[in-house]
Amino acid sequence: MAYGVVLLPDARTARALTELSHAIGHGARPLNQLGDHAPPHVSVLHFDVPGERDAEIAEHVSRNPVKLTVKVIGLLYVPVPEGDYYVPTGGIYFGVEVVRRPDLDALHREYLEFGAARGMAPLGAVGADYRPHITLGVAGVQPALPPLDMMPLGELSMTLASGPIGPFGTFPTLGADGAGHRSDA
Known part of the structure; x- marks a missing residue:
């Protein structure tokens, strides 16, 4: 089972990132965009988890809150x-890049x-x-630039969470508002 540890933004930032995702993907034959099935997040690590051992990760996340x-x-x-x-059909990825700071690298x-x-193999770039x-989406054709005033600037406060990985590296159980499976940070 594919399972991941991620950082989720607050609800207001999640809504703004979702709006940005849809502004970019509009008219570009989107294959995936942010929404209820795909909350915005920064992945800390994705795992290939043997059997039903995902509960070990969820428990570790809840016992070790991080903001x-x-x-x-x-x-x-x-x-x-x-x-x-993550994108078997291929396409055009669009996302927000963030700095690989020492605290984020240490968490990774x-x-x-x-x-x-625990014998859990990492998935993806590690x-x-x-x-x-923050993946905003994947399009079937090259998307246009959005209005740049929609782009987040500066720093974003994020909270650690975990959940099963869905299509396109999404986290459907975490919800668009990022309310599910959070640590107690």
Whole structure:
């Protein structure tokens, strides 16, 4: 089972990021955009969890609450080749890149060690290749730039959460407002 540890923004920021996702994806044949099935998040780590061991991760997250501030870099658009783990059909990724600060990197490495100690293989770009970001969506054709005043600037306060990974690396059980499966931070 694919399961992940993520950082979720507050409800107001989540709504603003969802609006940005839809502004960018509009008219670009969106394959996936933020919404109830896909709350905005920064992935800390995704795991391939054997059996029903996802409860171990959820328990660890709830016992170890974390609040982090991430710093926005800007927008990134990248072609995704067909056959990609998260986007099997291929498409154009669009998202908000964030700085890989020492506290975020340490959290990523903590969960790498947590998973390795329990036989949970990491999924995606990890370790030296870890690239923290907020996926806004994936489009079938190149999307246009949004109105730049919609783009978040500065820093975003985030709270640790966990849940099963859905299509396109989404977290459907966490909800668009980011209310589900949070740590007590």
